[in-house]
Amino acid sequence: MGVRIIPHPELISLIWEPNVLKSLMVTLSVGFASLFLALLIGVPVSYLISRTNIGGKSFFGFWLLFPFFVPSYLFAIAWVVLALPQVGILNRLLGKDWLNIYSFWGLVWVTCNAYFPVIVNTLSKSFASMDSSLEEAARICGASPGRVFFKVTLPCQTSSMIGAGLVFLFITLSSFGIPAIVGNPAKLYVLTTQIFTYSKMGGITGIDQAFVVSLWLIVFSLLLTTIGRKLKQKHAVALTLGKMTKHSLMDLGKWRFLCQGFLFCLFLFFIVLPLGAIILSSFFSVAGTLSWSNLSLQHYRYLFQLQETRNAVTNSLSLAFLGGITCCALGLLITFFSHRSNFWGKATIEKVSSLPFSIPGTVIALAFLVSFGSGWGIKEISLLGTPFLIYLTYIAKDLAIAVQTLGPALNQIDKNLEEAGRVFGATTLGVVDRILFPILFPVLKSVFFLCALPMLSELTMSVLLFGPGTETLGTLIFQLQDYASPLAACALASLLVVFLGSGMFIGRYFARGQT
Numbered sequence: 001m002g003v004r005i006i007p008h009p010e011l012i013s014l015i016w017e018p019n020v021l022k023s024l025m026v027t028l029s030v031g032f033a034s035l036f037l038a039l040l041i042g043v044p045v046s047y048l049i050s051r052t053n054i055g056g057k058s059f060f061g062f063w064l065l066f067p068f069f070v071p072s073y074l075f076a077i078a079w080v081v082l083a084l085p086q087v088g089i090l091n092r093l094l095g096k097d098w099l100n101i102y103s104f105w106g107l108v109w110v111t112c113n114a115y116f117p118v119i120v121n122t123l124s125k126s127f128a129s130m131d132s133s134l135e136e137a138a139r140i141c142g143a144s145p146g147r148v149f150f151k152v153t154l155p156c157q158t159s160s161m162i163g164a165g166l167v168f169l170f171i172t173l174s175s176f177g178i179p180a181i182v183g184n185p186a187k188l189y190v191l192t193t194q195i196f197t198y199s200k201m202g203g204i205t206g207i208d209q210a211f212v213v214s215l216w217l218i219v220f221s222l223l224l225t226t227i228g229r230k231l232k233q234k235h236a237v238a239l240t241l242g243k244m245t246k247h248s249l250m251d252l253g254k255w256r257f258l259c260q261g262f263l264f265c266l267f268l269f270f271i272v273l274p275l276g277a278i279i280l281s282s283f284f285s286v287a288g289t290l291s292w293s294n295l296s297l298q299h300y301r302y303l304f305q306l307q308e309t310r311n312a313v314t315n316s317l318s319l320a321f322l323g324g325i326t327c328c329a330l331g332l333l334i335t336f337f338s339h340r341s342n343f344w345g346k347a348t349i350e351k352v353s354s355l356p357f358s359i360p361g362t363v364i365a366l367a368f369l370v371s372f373g374s375g376w377g378i379k380e381i382s383l384l385g386t387p388f389l390i391y392l393t394y395i396a397k398d399l400a401i402a403v404q405t406l407g408p409a410l411n412q413i414d415k416n417l418e419e420a421g422r423v424f425g426a427t428t429l430g431v432v433d434r435i436l437f438p439i440l441f442p443v444l445k446s447v448f449f450l451c452a453l454p455m456l457s458e459l460t461m462s463v464l465l466f467g468p469g470t471e472t473l474g475t476l477i478f479q480l481q482d483y484a485s486p487l488a489a490c491a492l493a494s495l496l497v498v499f500l501g502s503g504m505f506i507g508r509y510f511a512r513g514q515t
Contacts (some may be wrong), residue, residue, distance in 0.1 A: 014212045020194060024216055027190040030104070030179070031172040034111035035165055041112070042119030043161070045266065048129040048259055049120075053249045060263045061124065063271055065117045069456040070275075070502060071113035071474065073177025074493050077481055078274030079110045079179060081281045081490065089277055093247055093291060102186040109357035110178050113270050118168045120213070126160035127153075145250060164230040174360035176460040177474075181481055192362050194462070199366070199464050205300050210366055210464075212398045275497060282491035299491040309492070311469055312476040316388055316456050319472065323394040324452030330395070331402025335410050335433060336349070338403075338420070349402055360486060361393075365461035366395045379452055385467025393461045400452045405450065409443040410436070449506065457496055 014020060014157055025411075048054050049061045066074065082090045083106065089225035091097050100106060138148045170354065171432070176192040184193060193214060198210035252259055285296040302310045314433065337343045338350040372383045372392070383389040421431045437444075457473035465473045471494055480489035 012212060014209055015215060020213055020216075023189045023191050023194045026183075026188050027173055027192075030107055030111060030183075030188075030190065033104075033108045034115070034172055035168050037108060037112040037256075038116040038168055039161065040114050041266065042123060042164075042351060043154075045122050045263065046123035046127055047153070048263060050124045051132075051153075051250055052252050052259070054252060054259050054263070056260065058261070060267065063267055064263070065121055066203075066271055067114055068117035068121065068139045069453070070114075070179065070497060071459065072175060073181060073459055073474070073478065073501075074278065074497065075114040075274050076110050076178040076181035077477070077486070077489060077493055078111070078278045078408065079106070080481075080486070081277045081287075082273065084287075087287050089290070093125065099325075101182055102187060107179065107186070107188055110182050111172055113235050113274065114178060115171055115175075116166055116270070118171060119164045121166070122164035123157065123160055125200050126157055129154060131290070163228060166224050169423040170221060170360075170505065171359075173217065174362060174460065175477065176463065178363060180478070186472050192360075195366070197465060207366070207369060211370055214360075214363045217363050221359055221363075243352070249324050254467070257396040264275070265413075278490050278497065279494045281487055282494045284487055299485065299488045302485065302488050303491055306309050308471050308476055308479075312471040315390075315470060318389060318474040319391055319394060320452040320456040323388075323391060323398065323402060323455045324448040326395055327390075327399050327402040327451040328447050330399055331406050331433075331447060332437075333446070334399075334403050335386060335406040336436070339410050340415075350407070353403050354400035356396045357398075361397055361458075364397055365393050368396070369465060369504050385465075385470060387470050388474070389465050390462055390465050390470065394455045394458065397461065398454060402447045405447050406440065406443060409440055415440055453500060 045060075045064060049057045050066075079101050080088075082088050083101035085091065085097055085100050085102070088099060088101070091099050101110070130153070135148050135152055138152045139145075143151065172193065175190075176196065179190040179193050180196065183190060195213050195217075196230070198206050199211060200206065201209070224430075282299055283295045283297065285294050287300060334349055334353050337349065342350075366391060369384070372389060383392075417435055417439075418431045421435050426434060457474050458472065459478060462472045462475050463478060466472060471479075473492070475501045477489050477492050477496070480486065480492065
């Protein structure tokens with residue numbers, strides 16, 4: 001019996017293998033190409049919905065961020081349905097085999113579609129917080145609106161664009177679902193799909209090899225964090241200069257309807273088309289055939305007959321509910337000790353709990369698999385193939401959401417309320433139970449949905465950890481898409497979109513009651 005702490009040193013040379021280096025180059029190429037496209041789209045969108053007089057800003061601002069709440073692999077499935085050679089819906093409608101999603105640019109397009117809201121979410125807030133007096137001063141000096149945008153507004157947003165771009169890169173480099181569904185058929189293998197291949201080769205050696213390949217992801221996550229911190233400090237600009245007044249929105253004039261058309265096209269191609277394709281295809285008997293006679297409910301019936309579907313629904317709902325509750329409880333405990341106690345090392349606890357959020361999910365899953373999967377050499381306590389191992393990885397990854405959300409909320413509560421409770425004889429536990437918990441309850445409800453919804457559809461970590469009987473919704477959709485029935489995958493994906501959309505609206509409703 002032995003305890004395995006790190007992979008065998010002789011396997012380290014694997015990181016220089018030609019196939020690993022090739023997957024590294026594909027990973028970086030896709031990441032930077034999709035980042036360029038996302039910035040090309042995201043920067044004007046962010047400016048239009050935050051600093052201009054364009055109509056429908058609230059509508060576009062909400063729906064263009066919607067992909068942020070939908071699992072990225074669903075967009076991969078959607079674009080496979082739309083642009084699959086020969087049988088894709090768009091290829092059938094065009095009457096030509098023009099589109100091939102199984103290509104480098106197909107992979108870049110889907111990646112941009114799924115993750116460009118990261119750019120829009122960050123930059124729209126940054127544009128909105130910028131003091132408009134900077135731009136007004138330039139206009140007084142005779143600068144045209146275009147010159148003001150490129151010479152004043154954009155340079156002031158350099159720090160925010162760097163931050164958003166690095167977050168986008170980190171998410172792209174860590175992605176598994178899109179490269180597996182779109183990249184693998186095109187023989188475009190990235191680091192995460194290589195890690196998955198090695199881990200599924202079987203035995204201890206395969207897991208060790210996967211762990212070695214994941215070192216590249218660790219290096220790049222540390223590198224992006226370090227570079228991001230230095231560049232943001234170098235290009236930081238004070239955007240709020242004294243007392244804020246109402247923004248003077250840029251009058252688009254004759255360009256207003258053209259800009260609205262631009263936003264509507266994005267809404268159509270990035271939201272309506274992919275999600276509509278998934279839902280429509282779930283009713284097809286035969287892929288790509290556009291006729292009334294081809295519509296059927298057979299794939300939904302097939303799903304409800306599968307034992308794996310019942311397992312996946314039960315496991316995902318259980319893991320999401322228990323994971324959300326645990327994140328709320330641990331987050332409240334960590335936040336209280338970090339902000340309301342003299343506990344030694346309290347700042348370290350908060351930092352350590354937030355650290356896994358900046359580590360790729362694939363690396364976390366492998367770390368838990370190596371650390372707990374074998375039971376430290378004791379077969380009887382091995383967690384391999386159990387829901388508890390998946391549960392632990394979910395908590396480790398998403399606990400930071402609870403800690404970072406509850407911290408600012410707790411700081412808004414006056415400490416005099418707690419001191420008054422202690423004056424009347426309340427213990428520390430009593431103060432938390434009778435004072436802090438009721439005040440923070442609206443925030444805790446929001447935190448629960450923020451943590452539980454991603455867990456419900458998680459794939460990147462689950463695909464490395466699940467076993468027979470421990471399928472989740474994400475792994476089942478992936479298996480159906482890759483091996484069994486792509487149209488049944490569309491049916492399950494449609495149900496998941498409806499469920500996640502409902503959960504998102506409920507979460508937004510609860511978020512209104514935050515302190």
